[in-house]
Amino acid sequence: MEALSYFASSWIHPELLALTALGTFLGIYVGAIPGLSVTMAVSILISFTFSWDVNNALCLMVGIYMGGVYGGSRTAILLNIPGAPSAIATALDGYPMAQRGEAGQAIGLSTVMSVIGGFVGIIVLAVAAPTVSEFAIKFQPRDYLMLGLLGILLVGSLSGESLSKGIFAGALGILIGTVGLDPMTAEERFTFGVVELWNGINPVAVMIGMFGIAEALNQLHHLDKTAVKQKVDKIIPSWKDIKKYLPLSLQSSSIGVVVGSLPGTGGDIAALMAYDQAKRSTRNPEVPFGKGAREGLIAPEAANNAAVGGAYIPMLTLGIPGDAVTAVFIGALFIHGLNPGPMLLTEKPEMFWFTVGNLTLANIFVLIFGLTGIKLFTKIVEMPKGILIPLIFLLSIVGAYAINNSIADIWWMLGFGVLGYFMKLYGYQVGPVILGVILSRLIDENWRRAIMSERGEIDSLFVNLFASPLSVTLFCIICLVFISQTPIWTRWLKPRLIRS
């Protein structure tokens, strides 16, 4: 009963309700603008809301978080610029949908699926937080290494018609990711003595360039083509469609919650893994993946919003952030005089149900704000190229600068834009590149931590790997995914299995 009153407190206090709504609304736009991240917005709000009551501040920030993660899909669908790395997979099929005149349906579908994903995350948080967090912190460096390797196998799903070109693009991404100070020894790698390169090349700059600018340049080939007339009826997905895609969105959401709850991985990796899983498990998509498959839009959108609830799990129960945004939340709680840590729920049990209730409320606002004004947004795709292309450039440049207030990022972004354009021209997909950039550090760090823990002995790494049930499970998943992509499976085993 007490829990219920805490749960409902942000619903019944008009001020808290309004702040959550405002936060969600702002979050959708912060999330939609590439380079402006939720992490940044929330940390600016910390000093802004310093003198406020803690609940008011939290409502605004939770709204921004929930709205922001969803908002990343907007520009991904409309302009092929993912608003954040967690919307990369959304662009892969969302943008082709918009190009076919289905921008409205894509936004409608992504909104509903994001909200479903959001609810799954919240429910797991509410029901199983302590269990999940104890599971999440058990992940050893070798387990993160295997998650990274599992992620790299996604190249198979992202490489388009040629696997070898995909592998090349993925390797290029990994190489880009290794630039900067070595995370273990602080030794300079590919920095050529330039201090600005110490921090590496920002993945967001690579992403904005390779998706946004490369596509804008590509559009220059089709200046004479008039934009497809957008279908603006049936924007809100029908009940039948929701039911049809529900199993997929639940499956993707569970990937999202688990990957989101791990302290070392977040919504970006969750979304890509869910995309891969959807591609592999969908038998006969109406439209092939990469050309505007609805399944390819649903999976990442459900997963990245489910990761929000996931990221809260270790934060609320153990004071360990599940991602960058929850790390800032911990700072905010600290400034407001709370003790974020494993004792938080003992000292302030109301915090838990307040947050769960508030997340639920913000998720409902995502649905409301997400489904309004869609018709207006679809007009963006119908704009004449002479306006649209400069607009993409402007947005990309502002976004690249906003990442770290650095002019160098703008040059990186433009450079990768041009590179991405030529890659597309010659049949190389840009997806694997950005996948490599994102996973490079995860694999690099954890491989080395794993081998350092065994003092450089690879045999004891394997001995310990097979001694841990978690590691063995991950290892088997990797093997299965790998085999399922080889000719042995596709030519020989699969037909036999289907026949029997």
Place this chain on the structure above:
Amino acid sequence: MKKFLATTLAALSLIAGQANAAEYPTKDIQGVIMWGAGGSTDTVMRSVTPHVEKLLGADVIMTNKTGGVGAIATKYVFTRKADGYTLLMGAENPQMYKVLGLAPIDYSDMIPISILARGTPIMVASNDAPYNNMQELIDYVKANPGKVKAGSTGQGGMASIVMSMLQSQVKLDTTTIPYDGDGPALTALQGGAIDIMPAVLGAAIEHVKAGRMKVIGLIDVDANPLLPNVTPITETLPGLKSMLPWGPFFGVFVKAGTPANIVSKLSDAFNAGAQTDDFKALMAQRGYTVMGISGDTAKTFLESYRSVSSWLVYDAGFAKQSPDKFGIKRPQ
């Protein structure tokens, strides 16, 4: 005509410049935080600044400029004008830049506005570890060389310096595993990936209170009220007395050459901000010691930190340059 205009404008801007120094601040001040959002430096700066804004009557716009162990932010502030409108909000890291070859500048090339607070290093261990204090840890490591996995935050980070301190007294064979910060390392400690971790008290205290890890050492000369049952390390290793107290700190700095009246105005505001009840309560709760010092006191403190740490990493063999080269004296 053109020439006349140019001279007038130049003269005007000069006058305006002087007027600014007297009436400082006339515009928003930029605060450059060298660590990421949500980290301890970020939290300290964002909690003290609202008080400072009130006292200065101007907004302080804070941005996180991370990278290169803070060197990117340090170098950035160094490229700005010495007019008091760009503040470096940082931690102890720049004091190691010279010996580690990370940058040719450190805090001795800047003016300390205020050293806000300092942290106390402690040694934490996982609950099921068979040692409960530093002596038992030393004995265990000697009996089981290479068995104990120690977390670290990279060479030159606080954990590595604490380990070098121990090494300077007694040779220990541990396996070091670097993490991105003490937060991720403390998570790894709870998951069993590492066994011990030198961490700042503030970062570990909540986990310790909840019984998720245990404190086995206090790297200080005096006992700490938050850890009544832990004896200071100098009782086990008296040789460390010359190096302690030592610990990470948070401070605000401006480029050398900033007019003295601006420095004193900023120092007054930040020191007052550090003495507010809000800030003091916040720091006490996390086990940080509020300092709020500036001027020569701050310089002495900074120099002592630089000397102890530089020589430790040099003796441990991972310094790129000898501290002698920069005129850093060996601690007495």
